[in-house]
Amino acid sequence: MNTTDYTIRLEKEEDHHAVENLVRESFWNVYRPGCSEHYVIHVLRDDPAFVKELDFVMHLRVHKTDPAEQFVVEQEGRLIGQNMFMKTIIESDDGRTIPVLTMGPIGITPELKRKGFGKILLDYSLEKAAEMGFGAVLFEGNIGFYSHCGFSYARNFGIRYHDLPDGADDSFFLCKELIPGYLDDVTGVYQTPQGYYVKDEDVEAFDKGFPPKEKQKLPGQIFG
Ligand SMILES: CC(C)(COP(=O)(O)OP(=O)(O)OC[C@H]1O[C@@H](n2cnc3c(N)ncnc32)[C@H](O)[C@@H]1OP(=O)(O)O)[C@@H](O)C(=O)NCCC(=O)NCCS
Incomplete structure (x- = not known):
């Protein structure tokens, strides 16, 4: 795949x-019967912690030959991916507040999963976040995908997930430094921004604005 196959740009209101x-x-x-993430992004866009400069959409790029002019016209094709970031903090054990980013949801359209688009979109987003001067990104995710973009377990950086009992599995909690050494002298607790916590009844009401879809209990889902 090369850069003539897709476009990545900031999300617009009409998107x-x-x-x-x-x-x-x-x-x-994927993670539960149905999902809540479409409502989560709807809410997060209005959150003061939302980083609008890092709110990306990915489209296929369409090449067409203009019959009159006989040159190739490039157009934005269909939407295939999105990613977004929020500002949050690590409460450092020595009393400091360390600003960091968290990320997601990130999504690729189902029929184009596992074709490399997710990694391209994520690498691009992280590059832009680094250019803005952010020091590190932490979130919950599957190391199987995120390790391809330089993430490792947050515990390796001395960062703990909020409200997780001692000894509990924290392999879902990932981190990548955007500034090398940013977390070198930090140990502490990461806080998920409050905006990610949505009420089931609000999700249900919001979901009515979309075409009906069957909720299924499937193996591998982590929430009931
Ligand atoms: C997760 C997601 C964004 C990844 O994007 P993608 O375009 O499918 O992934 P890529 O093709 O770029 O994957 C790159 C590599 O990461 C790994 N990978 C991708 N998805 C993975 C997954 N779900 N589990 C384990 N490894 C995964 C694979 O090794 C893949 O390489 P391979 O296909 O050659 O084996 C996309 O699959 C998606 O939208 N999933 C549903 C929503 C979701 O789970 N979002 C993330 C929430 S944390």
Whole structure:
């Protein structure tokens, strides 16, 4: 794949519903029967911690030959991916507040998963976050995908997940430094921004604005 196959740009207001639908399609029945992530992004865009400069959408690029002019016209094709970031903090054990980023949801349209688009979008987003001067990104995710983009377990950086009992499995909690050494002298607790916590009844109400879809209990889902 090369850069003539896709475009990545900032999300516009007119993209919102299509992006929410993409996220719904991409997360549906993956982690739970149905999903909440399309509502989460709907809420997070208005959150003061939302980083609008890092709110990306990915489209296929379409090449067409203009019949009159006989040159190749490049157009934005269909929406295939999105990613976004929020500002949050690590409460350092020595009393400092360390600003960091958290990320997601990130989603790729179901029929194009595992073709390399997710990694391209994530690498691009992280590069832009680094250019903005952010020092580190932490979030919950599957190391199987995120290790391809330089993430490792947050515990390796001395960072703990909030409200997790001692000895509990923390292999879902990942970290990548954008500034090498940013967390060198930090140990502490990461806080998930409050905006990610949504109520089931609000998700249900919001979901009614989308085409009906069957919720299924499937193996591998982590929430009931
Ligand atoms: C997770 C997601 C964004 C990854 O994007 P993608 O385009 O499918 O992934 P890529 O093709 O770029 O993957 C690169 C490599 O990461 C690994 N990988 C990708 N998805 C993985 C997964 N779910 N589990 C384990 N490893 C994974 C693979 O090794 C892959 O290489 P391979 O296909 O040659 O084996 C996408 O699959 C998706 O939208 N999933 C549903 C929503 C979701 O789970 N979002 C993330 C929430 S934390």
